[in-house]
Amino acid sequence: MSDTPSSPDVSNLTIAVLGGTGPQGRGLARRFAAAGLDVVLGSRDASRASAAAAALASVGRVRGASNADAAAAGDIVLVVVPWDGHAQLLESLRGELAGKVVVDCVNPLGFDKQGAYALAVEEGSATQQAAAILPDSRVVGAFHNVSAVLLEDPAVERVDTDVLVLGDDREATDLVQALADVVPGMRGLYGGRLRNAHQVEAFTANLISVNRRYKAHAGVRVTDV
């Protein structure tokens, strides 16, 4: 859907990935770089980010930076950090993230012997927490249910999954849908307002259950759209 006339053009945008040295961040960076976008991987430790970026040099234009520098450089900033440090990181980057489209990809999950489960979040969801911390940013939720294993696997040419994009700012959600659309197989779909982000984040726990039962790397497709 990225080349339909009504879809925003993301080809000249720089995509920052905060927490870009984890599997999900690296995997998303790989896919956006492969699609020809400029990617800046952010990490608390800029040298770790540079090392992770170097490992993707053959894929496309990826560089490493501190989270703050990555946030400053990105036109769209993805937040792919562990839930544990989510609030603190965003509080520290309020200035850099002001005015930008910030895409929260974080799933607040707990794990025990019976698998994964959703954690309660005071603000309702990680995405709503981000929106509360960043009133001057355009916060969207997306990329919650995409398998990091598939994203990171160079042998996987198409990531056949829908990306539910959540937000109250239509221009911002349209932009993030277009970003998802650059990845072969991936489709960005509007999935509801911020207040309905929790269940999309939490649904990752169900996909983990599916993966265990069926030995799969499960994703989601929405039918009839």
Add this chain to the structure above:
Amino acid sequence: MSDTPSSPDVSNLTIAVLGGTGPQGRGLARRFAAAGLDVVLGSRDASRASAAAAALASVGRVRGASNADAAAAGDIVLVVVPWDGHAQLLESLRGELAGKVVVDCVNPLGFDKQGAYALAVEEGSATQQAAAILPDSRVVGAFHNVSAVLLEDPAVERVDTDVLVLGDDREATDLVQALADVVPGMRGLYGGRLRNAHQVEAFTANLISVNRRYKAHAGVRVTDV
């Protein structure tokens, strides 16, 4: 998947649908009856249930009854009542439902001008509330995300969607997966434990958002399974 050797045989079971006179209940009843199962529609008002059953007479074996009589008659009992009366109904049917597989299909949702949203449930989810009220039943959650419009439409031959089946009792979830599998196009998938039911129920709010945006009758497919 209904005819794989490992799948339980549901062909001789009676399926009760409590709250069977609403669109979702009527739609599920239609599909199970069309697949050759015996269906008992339950309602607070047995005569309303009988009228709804009579409207499905050409489809298969469907009869109407009070909710209590339907619960007593069913081998598998689906709960498809409005969230408002959910707890009270189940409390009133503890005896009838003891020892049975009870399938909670209820989505606790609120609606306002901006659409649907998930309601907070003290027990975590409608399914967990049912499990708390019915300690002597085998409570499973399923059929949350299936479009009533498609289920009810006689022109729709296949309901192409996955049904996520949630529960802690493997034999019961296997049975309900097999029940989903009798409907052409439908596939029952294990979707996690009871504690992960909330987000599947709440996800219906997202599908309602999708339906509004894309003029669709959205459903869910899990990929890579």
